[in-house]
Amino acid sequence: MSLKLASRLLLTFFVSLFYTSSYAQLKDELGAIHGNFQIDAANYQRDTIIGADPGKEVFRYNAFGNINYQKGGFSAGVRFESYNPPLLGYLPGYRGSGVPYRFARYQHKDIDITVGNFYEQFGSGITLRAYENRGLLYDNALDGMRVIFTPKKGIAIKGLVGKQRTYFSLSPGIVRGIDAEINIMELFDSILGKSKTKVIIGGSYVSKYQQDQNPTLVLPENVATGAGRFTVLRGGFNFNAEYAYKANDPSYQNKYSYKDGHAIIASTSYGMDGFSIMLSGKMLDNMSFRSDRDAQNTIAMINYQPDFSKFHTYSLMAYYPYATQPNGEVGGTGEIQYKFKKGTLLGGKYGMDITINGSAYYALDTTGIAPINDTLNNYKYSTNYGSIGNEYYHDFNIEITKKLSKKLKFTLMYANQFLNQSIVQFNTPDKEEHPDITSHIGVLDVIWRYKTGSAIRIETQGFFGEYDYKEHAIDANGKKNITSNTGSWLSGLIEWTPNTHWSITVADQYNFINPDDTKKIHYYFGMIGYTNGPTRVSVSYGRQRQGIFCAGGVCRFVPASSGLSISISSSF
């Protein structure tokens, strides 16, 4: 076939494809390609006042792009990622560019097969949860294969094998898991289909294999964990509980302890129009489970130990957040929401919302029972489940939201927080360097919608820390050193949204009470944001306080920084 003929045939093919089939049909035949992109870049500068030193690599960025293809039950996708180097505060192991995520998946009737990378969760995630949080740069995607089989309505069985992502490579251990969930009412639809009560039961089993290369200890190479769960729902009532057991799993995280692990997680809630109540509790004992026993930070975590404490959005309330203690803890969170109806005394013309939330978490009460450096019993301890240990964290807060008129609305919030900072954030008993933080925090947030599509928001916050400091002897340079907790802070923010595309924000945080005068610093910040459909661009300049940022029980330490940042995200 000559080139001329071939091109003529191809031309006929594409022209006929384009003109004879309707637009929609054509798309159905070819499938759809979609994707999203995000770039966060910063140019840091040295700022000796706040102790920000970016080193020599002053320009840093995190970038990714997903491209997905879908046609009927078939889908495939890739994600490109690039960090040269990553932004400050992210694990430095993320350096370079690559394609750490790619998959092919086919779903047809009762079967769903994935080969390549995938995310999965069994129950509450206490035995297995592979997930991503791009903002925290947390990604423990599995690379292997997964089959989901639904033989009958109401039954779902999942099986998977894979290795976990660690930066741009994989962790050494192999993860294997199976999960089954039965929805009783759906399964026995003919008898129970009309029942208002719904019951769902499930069970999972996950094991990992990693070779023992430890020169002194005899380590288990296969470690298993199993869990059973139960959910009951009726109208606005919901109860669910899960119990998990883990065989002994010596790891860097638990100081190579040979103790086994237990977890109980339970949650109940009731909601109706204008009122709700929720209670969640948990006891976690040595449940850290990783596909690399020597891994640290957030690397190679197979399971997820949930944190129920309130996820604060106001900066000074979120400044000393809690994170689930991987080696063990006990505690709970409760919340009541109430809506004062329109036309009542407190509700006024537009109603008023009130939320009361409280959390308290404690150490387990444990006693060591075995000698350290015993090759089979290293660091074993027993847990006294009847009592609790030291307090890790508490947070009691109340939030009131009220609309005063069509244009004016405010939120008033108060919180009392305590954080055992040395243990929770720095894993050291050194209270002198990292004293406990007890604080009273207040927030007033006012929104004025001065015309349709235009608004001004003013946020004022105060953080009043209980004072604790120590003056040290004058050092060789004649400088008087003070170690102290954070003192007290004030924060103000003005956000102007002139129309639905633009927003302009200016903010300042000031450490107005601190025993160390050099720490009475202003952390100013300004940002311009532009949104158009799925695209968002923002440019900001200012100082970032050193701190810990957490989401979903995973935290990252962010050093103080100063500079210019740009963020672009879009999808198509």
Next chain:
Amino acid sequence: MKKLLILSSAIILSLSAFTTSDGDKIPSANVKKLDGSATNSNTFKNDGKPMIISFWATWCKPCKKELDAINEEYAELVKETGVKLIAISIDDARSSGKVVTDVKVKGWTYEVYIDENQDFKRAMNVNNVPHTFLVNGDGEIVWSHNSYAEGDEEKLFENVRKLAKGEKLAH
């Protein structure tokens, strides 16, 4: 040479149909109903009327502000256009227990699903919440918007009304 040009432009035209963001069907992904039963996003239907698909989370303030703002006009909008709002919560185990209570206490009458494994979020290429999509009467995604600023719902209502009349949308 001329033929090559025609050929390449034909290919580009065909490919543009392939990659256009407007008019694709809702991708298929597993999600959970509030009663805990499993379902798939390909079951989202509204009898030839438009749909709003809104991604949110119980910890996301702007998301809840947006859904509250829509709620104030929702009953009227449904009457006028037959629109249905599907709210997709991306809450994980930390807060998925709060989804039902938040929906109840706020008195939202939306169709709510939980996307705990974020399969649907990935299939819809959502980076951050809130992210809102509009689906026309033929079940095609024709508009999307990321983030929420006070008053954004006005634009959404305007677009829903246009869709209900069978008009095309411009971004």
